[in-house]
Amino acid sequence: MTRSPSPTKSAWTLTRSNGEVVSDEVKDRLTEATGTALAAGAVGVPAVLAAGQSFWGDDQLEAAAAATAGSQP
Numbered sequence: 195m196t197r198s199p200s201p202t203k204s205a206w207t208l209t210r211s212n213g214e215v216v217s218d219e220v221k222d223r224l225t226e227a228t229g230t231a232l233a234a235g236a237v238g239v240p241a242v243l244a245a246g247q248s249f250w251g252d253d254q255l256e257a258a259a260a261a262t263a264g265s266q267p
């Protein structure tokens with residue numbers, strides 16, 4: 195997606211790679227999900243919240259899966 199300034203409700207207009215404009219509803223849901231992730235401790239992408247812990251980075255995906263399964267990697 196690309197962003198460009200817009201005088202509408204949001205400061206940005208999101209467009210998909212095919213040029214389709216993303217709706218305000220989708221932008222609002224993305225903003226809400228981002229806020230929820232940050233409040234839960236996500237510090238970057240990819241971030242996985244599992245078993246009450248925050249796992250950040252590709253190298254932590256196995257640890258997140260293990261935490262969800264109840265074991266340590």
